[in-house]
Amino acid sequence: MLAILSSDFGEIHMENKLTRRELLEASLLLAGFGVSVPGLSPRAQTVVENLVEFQRVVAANRILANEGVVDAFGHVSVRDPRNPQRYVMSHSRSPSLVELEDLLEFEADGSKVNPDDPRRPYGERVIHGAIYEARPDVNAVVHHHSYAVVPFSVSTIPLRPIVHVASVIGSEIPVWDMRDNFGDTDMLVRNMEMSRELAQVLGDNTCLLIRGHGAVVAGESIKQAVMAAVYLQVNAQLVSQALAMGEPEYLSPREIEQSSATQFSPLGLDRAWEYYCIRAGVDPI
Numbered sequence: 001m002l003a004i005l006s007s008d009f010g011e012i013h014m015e016n017k018l019t020r021r022e023l024l025e026a027s028l029l030l031a032g033f034g035v036s037v038p039g040l041s042p043r044a045q046t047v048v049e050n051l052v053e054f055q056r057v058v059a060a061n062r063i064l065a066n067e068g069v070v071d072a073f074g075h076v077s078v079r080d081p082r083n084p085q086r087y088v089m090s091h092s093r094s095p096s097l098v099e100l101e102d103l104l105e106f107e108a109d110g111s112k113v114n115p116d117d118p119r120r121p122y123g124e125r126v127i128h129g130a131i132y133e134a135r136p137d138v139n140a141v142v143h144h145h146s147y148a149v150v151p152f153s154v155s156t157i158p159l160r161p162i163v164h165v166a167s168v169i170g171s172e173i174p175v176w177d178m179r180d181n182f183g184d185t186d187m188l189v190r191n192m193e194m195s196r197e198l199a200q201v202l203g204d205n206t207c208l209l210i211r212g213h214g215a216v217v218a219g220e221s222i223k224q225a226v227m228a229a230v231y232l233q234v235n236a237q238l239v240s241q242a243l244a245m246g247e248p249e250y251l252s253p254r255e256i257e258q259s260s261a262t263q264f265s266p267l268g269l270d271r272a273w274e275y276y277c278i279r280a281g282v283d284p285i
Helices: 003-016 020-033 042-066 126-134 164-169 192-202 222-243 253-263 266-280
Strands: 075-079 086-090 103-107 140-144 207-210 214-219
Touching: 042 075, 042 086, 042 103, 042 140, 042 222, 042 266, 075 126, 075 222, 086 126, 103 126, 126 140, 126 192, 126 214, 140 222, 164 222, 164 253, 192 207, 192 214, 214 222, 222 266, 253 266
Parallel strands: none
Antiparallel strands: 075 086, 075 140, 086 103, 140 214, 207 214
């Protein structure tokens, strides 16, 4: 069972006599059908809702791996619903292999809430903490190295939406170059100083490119962050194809605004989430 819910489980087991398996089944019922198990205490209901959110982190890893947005590297996090100053993500593991039991809880500075846990965290987890620190509206973050996206981080060609489904990436995608203030490095975001500068350049945008490295995607929910990460890659592929035929015609700011509202509506998000979950072989929780 999920280690970061151990203390929560102990409390609700005393209140509800709920086994760990029953807790997991209750979360699946809530996520899949919006049905709450009758008779649960408010505390137990909250834990079930949190478990749903953590299971979505696992699903997000599988989706992004299946769509080729991440490979052996890249990671996904969610702001901890129990403590907004913390976040939850897997220990250092390839996204396609992430399980519920792999999730760890982190402080904003990237330190483990449970320092005795021997599992090694992702080196670039600090990216997530800095974005949550700077953006109270963000509840999920994706970092990836999509090879379709990277060329736009090292060229003067802008990466802007040219298709309606990609409107979710936003009208502006800034590029952050760590060399500007940190010199020649191993091209990894190693500390909070670098991460905070990254978050500052991201600003209020959804996506940011890191020169010669990859991208960061921020969302109000896991579903939003995953959808934007997938369509960032799709849009990059389409722009590259369009450039071979001439100058692309990008969506206007007003088109982006209206289309993204449709794509990020509950109907749009749920439809895309279900589709990508099924493609990845996971329950559309």
